Amino acid sequence: MKKQKIIAIYGKGGIGKSSTASNMAAACAEIGYKVMIIGCDPKSDSSITLLGGRRIPTILDLLREGLDVREEDVVFEGYAGVKCVEAGGPEPGIGCAGRGIIVAVQKLKSISSDLLKEQDLIIYDVPGDIVCGGFVAPIRKGFVNEAYVLTSGEYMPMYAANNICKGFSKIGMPLSGVICNSRNASREEELVSKFAEEIGSKLMAFIPKSQTVQDCERDGFSVMEKAPDSDIAEVYRKLGKAIMENEERVLPKPLDDERLRELTR
Amino acid sequence: MAEKEISIIHPRPSSIVAALYTLRDLDVDVAILHGPPGCSFKHARLLEEDGIHVVTTGLDENGFVFGGHDKLVALINKSIELFNPRLIGVVGTCASMIIGEEMHEAVLEANPDIPVIEVEVHAGYHNNTKGVLFALESALDAGIIDRKEFERQEHLLKKATEVEKRAGAASKEYLAPSRGDVKYTVAKRIFELLQEGKRGLVIMNAKKETGYMFADITLAVNEAAKALGKEANIVNMANVDDSLGLPRVRQHAENIMKGFKEHGVEIREIIGGMDEYPIAGELVSELIKEKYPDYDFAVITGVPHALPMECLRGMELISVTNGPRQVLPLKEMGHEHVVVEIDLHPKTLGVSKIVNSELGDTLREIIKENL
Numbered sequence A: 001m002k003k004q005k006i007i008a009i010y011g012k013g014g015i016g017k018s019s020t021a022s023n024m025a026a027a028c029a030e031i032g033y034k035v036m037i038i039g040c041d042p043k044s045d046s047s048i049t050l051l052g053g054r055r056i057p058t059i060l061d062l063l064r065e066g067l068d069v070r071e072e073d074v075v076f077e078g079y080a081g082v083k084c085v086e087a088g089g090p091e092p093g094i095g096c097a098g099r100g101i102i103v104a105v106q107k108l109k110s111i112s113s114d115l116l117k118e119q120d121l122i123i124y125d126v127p128g129d130i131v132c133g134g135f136v137a138p139i140r141k142g143f144v145n146e147a148y149v150l151t152s153g154e155y156m157p158m159y160a161a162n163n164i165c166k167g168f169s170k171i172g173m174p175l176s177g178v179i180c181n182s183r184n185a186s187r188e189e190e191l192v193s194k195f196a197e198e199i200g201s202k203l204m205a206f207i208p209k210s211q212t213v214q215d216c217e218r219d220g221f222s223v224m225e226k227a228p229d230s231d232i233a234e235v236y237r238k239l240g241k242a243i244m245e246n247e248e249r250v251l252p253k254p255l256d257d258e259r260l261r262e263l264t265r
Numbered sequence B: 001m002a003e004k005e006i007s008i009i010h011p012r013p014s015s016i017v018a019a020l021y022t023l024r025d026l027d028v029d030v031a032i033l034h035g036p037p038g039c040s041f042k043h044a045r046l047l048e049e050d051g052i053h054v055v056t057t058g059l060d061e062n063g064f065v066f067g068g069h070d071k072l073v074a075l076i077n078k079s080i081e082l083f084n085p086r087l088i089g090v091v092g093t094c095a096s097m098i099i100g101e102e103m104h105e106a107v108l109e110a111n112p113d114i115p116v117i118e119v120e121v122h123a124g125y126h127n128n129t130k131g132v133l134f135a136l137e138s139a140l141d142a143g144i145i146d147r148k149e150f151e152r153q154e155h156l157l158k159k160a161t162e163v164e165k166r167a168g169a170a171s172k173e174y175l176a177p178s179r180g181d182v183k184y185t186v187a188k189r190i191f192e193l194l195q196e197g198k199r200g201l202v203i204m205n206a207k208k209e210t211g212y213m214f215a216d217i218t219l220a221v222n223e224a225a226k227a228l229g230k231e232a233n234i235v236n237m238a239n240v241d242d243s244l245g246l247p248r249v250r251q252h253a254e255n256i257m258k259g260f261k262e263h264g265v266e267i268r269e270i271i272g273g274m275d276e277y278p279i280a281g282e283l284v285s286e287l288i289k290e291k292y293p294d295y296d297f298a299v300i301t302g303v304p305h306a307l308p309m310e311c312l313r314g315m316e317l318i319s320v321t322n323g324p325r326q327v328l329p330l331k332e333m334g335h336e337h338v339v340v341e342i343d344l345h346p347k348t349l350g351v352s353k354i355v356n357s358e359l360g361d362t363l364r365e366i367i368k369e370n371l
């Protein structure tokens, strides 16, 4: 049986999980991997840049209508053949997005089990921090086999990353690596690399802050599609390769508050 | 700091159900459960027998994810159309409360021209009296009850919770259910005691409508005494003051009192209203101390564990409960005979007259056999 990578990227809200996930998905698809991205955010923004700025119907949209959901209704092919799915969810402040993720992910599993099995890489793109059980459902329900944490070198994102690691160690989910998405904080690469090491993991990549990412996003595209020759595109390619080759899995040892302060000082 | 709650593992009624019964006592015509289908089904069904309509928004998986605001608005409107109510209650459930449903917004949107009692409750409270309290608070806000009645009820609830923790279903982590002693044996013992000329107290300390059946035991013991010519040897006490409590509860007291009168049974001591079972013990203690200190036995029905043991010492105690989990605590307190009227509650809903009890009927058979 082919070894499949099913990954999830966690990290502080707005830190760059979705843009990293979609660019990396595109990078891996370009070199021939079968890739699927499953957006688990009620705002359904994981796959927009792979679909030329287009929004697709979400699983929960259809379930809400009481429709019989079929694979072709919710799985859309994006740039370089990346399969795009959005779980969807309620508007902010209503209902329960966490439960929504559970329901959508289970539905997808029941209607698309063959397609899911065919993939080399499946990326679950989850929003913000882990705030309730639903947000770790992809992990807890045993769908995900590798978890990554994305952070910048700023204190709060690292604090959030550390907190997420606490959650992982509590539920016995190993960590496969830390990704640094730069926000131009001082000594960023060094700090995040040290953090990764101290929790028992390693730094997978340092992604510089780049205007190109935002320019492409504004037009509704990934960097890979719109600016394939840029330096940042090369960074995503490298990250994609590193993840495809990564075998590491360690139960993270989160830092205590004092140590985290010390480290970031 | 509050005392640490023991974790009780046997099934107990939930605060949602407690809220529903309170709405019934407040005389709502319709209770709307905002939650999944089947939530509180058994009690909802029983309440229908008691004359109120119970309906549910039937939240499904979609409702959990997207909320059930529209469904609730629609159901409020539909209930008004179907039942033409004067007063309705809306009750939360675990599911709707966890996802943060704002029932008040739905009520505002439906904008009915009758009062609505909104009860934001779920089942996650150790003391199910919370459900009663929340319902009463909303009733106060809606102007259905006054502050004085609210405070009275609040006090009674506190006492009821204390009784349950001291000697009731909340007294132990686990209480095995029991059917209690054999009714024939106990009925025979009552008959014997009367025959021997022993003096006895017949105390009904019943919770609200359950009195419709517990009162029958008072009737039967009086019939036995009469048949034996020992009427003078027994004294009846009952919590049937019809000037206390919510309207429906007063009505029960009036109905039961009427039943006693029809059977020529004199209630020598009225020990409170039908919602005062948690506090009636104080009065009973005083009465026994002052007037009946040397009685030989007592038949205590309803909530026998609310009566303090000190005042009952020296008497042979026969207690009748409707809680299978009450047998063990009562035996531990020192009640010699404990009888369970199983399934009493369903039989006392939707009635306005005293209904037959098994112990009462058994005693009646024994009277027949012996005369």
Ligand SMILES: Nc1ncnc2c1ncn2[C@@H]1O[C@H](COP(=O)(O)OP(=O)(O)OP(=O)(O)O)[C@@H](O)[C@H]1O
Pocket (backbone or CB within 6 Å): A011, A012, A013, A014, A015, A016, A017, A018, A019, A020, A041, A126, A127, A128, A129, A181, A182, A207, A208, A209, A210, A211, A213, A214, A217
């Ligand atoms: N390396 C980068 N350089 C410049 N801008 C970036 C970079 N990475 C992400 N961004 C920008 O940061 C913003 C937030 O990114 P994104 O939506 O991917 O965050 P997220 O972690 O997925 O947020 P959420 O927690 O809401 O899901 C986007 O506008 C994105 O273009």
Ligand SMILES: [Mg+2]
Pocket (backbone or CB within 6 Å): A017, A018, A019, A041, A045, A125, A126, A127, A128
């Ligand atoms: Mg995102």
